[in-house]
Amino acid sequence: MTTNSVSLPPLDYLLAFEATAESKSFVAASKRLNISETAISRKVRLLELHYGVPFFLRGHRSISITPQGELFLARVKPALEMLRSASQMTASDHKDRAVTLAATNSVAALWLMPRLQKLNRQNKHLKIMLVSSDDDNECLSDNVDLAILRGDGNWPGYHAELMFGETVFPVCSPSYLKANPSAADPLQIHDLDLIEVSSTHREWMNWRTWLENSGTPAGKLRQGSFFNTYPLSVQAAADGLGIALGWGHLVDPLLNEGKLVRPLGQAKVRTNHGYYLLKSERKKMFDECQVVEDWLHRQSAERSTAFRD
Structure with missing residues (x-):
């Protein structure tokens, strides 16, 4: 029976x-x-x-x-x-199938790289191919599975989910602020060592547009240091070369570690752009892609909970 x-x-x-x-x-x-x-x-x-x-x-x-x-x-x-x-x-x-993740140079260097070790520890079977580029076409090439790009959320043919809004504020090293206390005065900051980024993206915020959007007269800006990538400008600020513009989600770790400070306190400019996680509507995602996508959204949610820019 x-x-x-x-x-x-x-x-x-x-x-x-x-x-x-x-x-x-x-x-x-x-x-x-x-x-x-x-x-x-x-x-x-x-x-x-x-x-x-x-x-x-x-x-x-x-x-x-x-x-x-x-x-x-x-x-x-x-x-x-x-x-x-x-x-x-x-x-x-799926043994040798890597997830190709593309991102701007700034996101790749300042946000993704410090977190990849955590992702690898949590998912030892995953293989990540990281593509770092400020060329949107390269980040959206056919061999890329997921991409993190800056924009307004409108990429035809792609499903876009906002990961971070764009909040921008001045940052410098504690030693620079100590040596240049006028950096704490918005009316005098334009006369200090302002670090700029030479970007091909015309909507990228520079010092003049930041001062104008914050309601501070820009006047004649002092000639400062120029760099062709944003990570270099952040490193220059941390090294005490001057004052850079900090994108909230990118400089959080350096602020937490005390390597950077905000000389104007909570002064900031919020734009209508943001950083989006993109995946092609034409491309079929495999299981590992979903694991990486879910992990990225958790990291974004943790940041949103910790910081209210």
């Missing part, structure tokens, strides 16, 4: 039965599956109780398979082989 003719037994019961039936020994089966002989015996017994059928005759020091056991092995063996094959093929399909 069966306990339930419809329900399936746990897979580990079937694997214990198969190993025992083929080796004709609980001891040999335990070595094959790397679990104890007692555990093998218990799983086989629970399988027999599940079906109400004796699959083995147990002697004092030996066991032998019953006709019912032989028939059951013949029936389940093909199914178990199919499961093993499917598992191996799935693992093989």
Whole structure:
């Protein structure tokens, strides 16, 4: 009599039965599956109780398979082989498949790189190919799975989700502020060592536009240092070369570590742009992409909770 003719037994019961039936020994089966002989015996017994059928005759020091056991092995063996094959093929399909993640130079260097170690620790099977570029076309090439770009959320053919708004404020090193206390005065900051970024994006905020948007007369700006990438400008500020414009989500770690300070306190400019996570509407995402996407959104949510720019 069966306990339930419809329900399936746990897979580990079937694997214990198969190993025992083929080796004709609980001891040999335990070595094959790397679990104890007692555990093998218990799983086989629970399988027999599940079906109400004796699959083995147990002697004092030996066991032998019953006709019912032989028939059951013949029936389940093909199914178990199919499961093993499917598992191996799935693992093989994704074994060497890396997620290609593209981002602007600033996001890649200042936001992603400090966090990749955490992602790798949490997901040891993942492989990430990071593309760093300020060329939007390169970041949106066909071989890219996910991209983080700055814009207004409108990329035809792409699904865009906002990760960070854009909040901009002056930053400098504590030593620079100590040596130049006038940096704390918005009416005098234009006459100090202002660090600029030479960007091909015309909407990128520079010192003149920041001062105008903050309601501070720009006047004649002092000639400061120019860099072709934003990470270099941030490093220059941390090294005490002058005052740079800090994008909130990018300079958070340096502010927390005390390597940068905000000389004008909470003064800031909020724009209508932001940084978006993009994925093509034409491209089918694989499982690892979803893992990375979910992780990126969690990182963004943690930042939003910690900081209210």
